[in-house]
Amino acid sequence: MVDWARIRDSRFEVDRVPALLAQLERRDDADAWRELAWRLVLEDDLVFPAGFAALPWLVRLAPRSAQARGLAGRILERAAGHHACDAQLADCAGTIAEFGKVLDRHLRSRPTDYLVSFRALLAVAQEYHWANALEGFTDDIYELECPHCSAGMKIAVGGFGCYSQVWDGDQELRRELRPAVAEELTGTGRWMHRIAVRDGQTVLADGIAHLFGEAECPVCASIFNVADEYAHANRPALRFAPAESLPSADDAAQPCSDREPGPRDDEPRQVPGMPCDICDHEIVRWTHRPNEAAEHWSCPWCYAVTSFDSPQVSRPGYMPPDLRWETASSELLWDASRHAYGYQRRTLCGIEKPDMSGSPYGMWGWLPDDCPDCITMAETIDARWPVDRRDPTHRTSIRDTPAP
Template sequence: MNWAQMYDCYGDVDRVPELLARVEREDDAEAWDELGYRLILEHDLVFPASFAALPRLVHLASRCAAARELAGAIVRRAAGNHGCDDLLAGCVAAIAEFRELLDRHLRSRPGDYLVTFRALIAVEGHYHWSAALGDFSDDFYQVTCPHCAVEVTIAIGDHGRYSAIRDWNLGDVDRRALRPVPAEELSSTGRWMYETVLRDGEVVLADGITHLFGQAECPRCASVFNVADEYASSNRPPI
C-alpha cells in the first residue's frame, strides 16, 4: 500500500498508518477516536485513506468492536461521490471477509445488533436501507405518492404504523393504517432482511420490515402503493 497517496480528511498521508499500527498493538481508545474522524468526515465523507485502511480494520474486526464499527461505517458510505472506486474495487476480498464476520456476529445476538445489521446491509449493496433503517421504535420515511405526487410520511414505531400528511403545526394528519406484507409474500431484499433478523430472534425488526415492505394508502388521493418501492426509487444510489 502506497500510503504516500492515501490522504485522510485533513490531507495527511502519514497519520492513519501510525494510528493503525497503534490499535493493532493494543486497543487504544484515543487512537480509535482519532481514526474515526480522520477516515470519516462529519459522519458522511470518506477518503482514500478510508479504503486503504479497510482491510486492516476487517482483520481486527473479529476481536475488536471499534474496528467492526469503523469498517462498517466506511462500507456504508461506499456509494458516495468519493472518487475512490479503484480503491474500493481493491477491497473486494476484505469486504467478502467482512460479510462473513458480520453474519457470524449477528448470529450471536449481540448488543450492537442493529449497527451490525446495517453494516451487513451495506456490504450486500443496499446502501439506502443501511442509511435509513432504524429499530422501528420511532422510524419515519418520506416518500412521494406515485399517483398524485404529494409527499407522504410513513411512520413505523411505537406510536403507530401509518401513512399521513405531515403538517408542521398540526403534526401527522389524516392517518391511514399501513398494510404489512405477509411474510410468505416477501421477495428479494425484503425477504433476505426479514429472514436474517427472524433467524436471530429480532421479532420487532422482523415485524417492522413487513410494514416497510408493505403497502400504504395515500391520504390525499387514496391510491395504494408499495412503501419500499417508492422509498428506494428516490433514495437508491446510482451505483
C-alpha cells in the same frame, strides 16, 4: 502491501493513519479510535482513500472489536459516494466478502451492536440505500409522495404505530400500514427479514415487514409499496457497477477507445441449439474460453448438460436433488456455501458473480442454513425430469467417433 506515502486521510496527511493502526493493534484506545474515524470518514459522510486502504486491517480486527466493525461498516455504507477511489474499492472485493462472513457470524450471536452490524452487512451486500436509511424502527419516519396524487406524506414505523399520515390544514389524515406477509416478501426485503427472524430480532423483523409492505394514501386512497416509493425518491444514483465488476487499476488506466466492445473473451456466448433429450426444450451452446478445448451445451429448463471434450462426450444422467448440485464457491459472495451452483457462474437462486464456480470440496444440500430459494429451485428442476427418463441408462457418456 499498502504504500501509505501516497494515501491521504481527511487532513491530507499520509503518516498519521498507519501510526494509529499500529497503536490500536497493540492496545485498545478510545481516543485513537475517535481520531482514526474522522481521518477515514470526514463528518460521517465522505470516505477518503485512507479509509479503503485501512479496510483489510479493520476486517482482521472486526471479530473481536466493535469499533473496528462499526468503522468498517461506516466506510462501506458510503462506498456509493463521490470518493474517487473506485479502483481501490474494486481491489477490496475479497476483504469485503470476508467482512460479510464475520458480520454474519457476529449477528447470529445476537450482540448489543446488532443494528450497527446489520447495516454494515447491508453495505457488504451493496444495499447502500437501506444501509444508510434503516434506523431500527423504534420511531422511524419516512417522507415520500403518493405516486398517484403526489400528496406529501409521512410513513411512521415504530412503537407509536405504523401508519401513513397527511396533514390537511389542522386535520390529520391517517391510515394504518399493511405489513407484507413473510412468504410474499421478495428480493432485498425477504433477505433482510429472514436474517432478522433467524436472529430473534422481532422489532426489526416487524419493521421490515411494514417497510416492505403497502400503504394507503390518506388523500386519494391509492395503495402503493412503501419501500419501492421511498427508494425511488431517495436512492442515490450509483456511479459504478457492483464492486466485483469494477475494472482493475490497470483496466481503469486504459483509454476507453482501446477497450474491446461487447463481452469479454472468457465470457460464455449463448446461441440457439437443439431440443433437449430430457425435457424437449431448446438447449443452448456456451462457447468455451479460448484456452479450453471442451464445448458445453445445457438446457435452461431441466439443466441437463452435454459436454464435448474430444474424444469424450459427457452426458450426466439423472441425480436426486440432494446429490446433484455442487456447493457454490466465490470470493465475492460472503455466504456462497449456502447456495447451490447452477451453471454459467450463477447460483440456482440467480446470484451471478464473475468468479463463481462449483466447489471441489463437497456437494450442496440439505443443511439447516441452506438458501431456501436454491432448495425450491432444485426441487423444481427435479420435477422437470420425466420419470421415464430418470433411468441410469437413458443418458450415458460416449466416445465421439469422427465422421469418415
